[in-house]
Amino acid sequence: MASTYPSSDGSVVDRSDLVFLCPVDDVVEGEPLAVEVEGCPPLAVYRIGEQYFVTSNVCTHSYSLLTEGYQEGDQIECAVHGGTFDIRTGEATAFPCQEPLVTYPVTVVDGRIGIPTAGIS
């Protein structure tokens, strides 16, 4: 059984280097999922079409969980002030957000969403 898998950033990762967040079936487009994993900062998991993305769940402007906001296509809008980020790149795309979000490459293994253990601070 293979233990290496392609990741969304083009790299190939070993299964043992991943931390798993949730089943892909839990992630509905337009309803980003908040995930709490031991040792991780709060994370948000998104679906856009057939692709999955993971970012920090904390708005970089003023404390708020982005999963309480509004996903529109590849944009996530913060519930509090209406600033937005690009879900794919983490780039801040609307006032008052300026600092980008941390993003994580996603690897899907056996229907579960994983991100690299090494990427977690």
Added chain:
Amino acid sequence: MTANGQVNSGEDFGRFIDLRKGWVDRRIFSDEKIYQRELQQIFARSWNFVAHESQLPRAGDFLTTYMGEDPVIVARQRDQSIKVFINSCPHRGNRVCFADAGNARRFVCNYHGWAFDTAGKLSGMHAEYAYDENDIDKSQTRMQPVAKVAAYKGLVFATFDPDTPSLDDWLGDFRWYLDMLLDNEEGGTEFIGGCIRSEFPANWKFGAENFVGDAYHAGWTHDSGARATTGGIPFPDIDMENSFHSSVNGHGWEFGTEGVGDISLLGSPAVMEYYEKLRPKMADRLGKMRSQIWGSVASVSLFPNISFLPGISTFRIWLPKGPEKFELRTWVIVNKAMPEDLKREITKRVMLTFGPGGLFEMDDGENWSNCTTVNRGEVTRRQLLHYGSGISRRVDDHPILPGTVFRGQYSDANQRLFYERWVDLMEAKSVKDLPQRPEPRMTGRETRELVGVSAL
């Protein structure tokens, strides 16, 4: 008779009204202290009309309006409830929402970026690091909510006072009358189009008292308008035997029983035809008498500042803006079940008659403005105003009609009883103590079912 003495807030307001003889003191229309007392005693404690449910169909839909002079946001929540809160930031007091209506995910203050959810609760601030841990309790910081929100058959009301009686008790037996507007057909009513706002240099009570009972002005003030919409026919003489004033808790409906007078003023055969087809069904639904009242020459006010013309379909509030100014806000109210083209036809006809430039609307404003400014005169105001029409025509224990009933549509009865309620509120220390005027017959009952008592 003459009026003397200084106006002192906080005491005997009954001396401005003589119900038994039918006099009103002119000072209630321009005195600044009385006006301030009205804001405290009446508008801060009454059920104010804030929206029709049809204006806020989806979560996040909101509109802005006023309760007295207090600006409020009225917003539909995700759980379908409607929240009402003062449109002022708790930080420096700035107006938070500047739009008339729309759909919002949040309200953010212009000044420092304080952000509120659609229920008015503080959700975050810009540069929140300005606040140390114990500087502010965000969970307790919000735009001030009203005490209570309630709806009656589509009309949404709010009050700032937790002691205000329930909306059902406040409306009381007047619900029997209101059902003619709100429940004459399956599906109820809706507002269509937007809100039209206009300002009048007049006291707000002149609008409210005109609609509460003043059929009398129509044949004179509106002669030219009536002729224009009816093809030259003047306003008809009133059948004083079969027309009435009815008042409950200061709300009043003056009406005939001929069934067509108000509808015909719209000048639309399509509207006449619709209501004539509806009338037998309305008789099954609400009883024969109400089906005969509907469409007659009539006008209505709900205390303190809500009015409409049944059959003509204009619905409005008179928002106080100082003792000598009010803002009129009007909407068109129709039955949801009506075909779309009929709704458009009614909207057009309401604009022609009761829009700001309408054939009838223009006539009234000038009168109310002159009543207000002339009553201000130092010597002029010493003479009391005559409100005595029909003072001995009370009908006790009418077999069908609830409320305090007077016979004869040309009358000052509902106006006197409107001012009786005005005194009640102006003097009541607590609104818990408000009397029912008169004692209700229908407490706790669904008024639509009261069809057994419907022979004319």
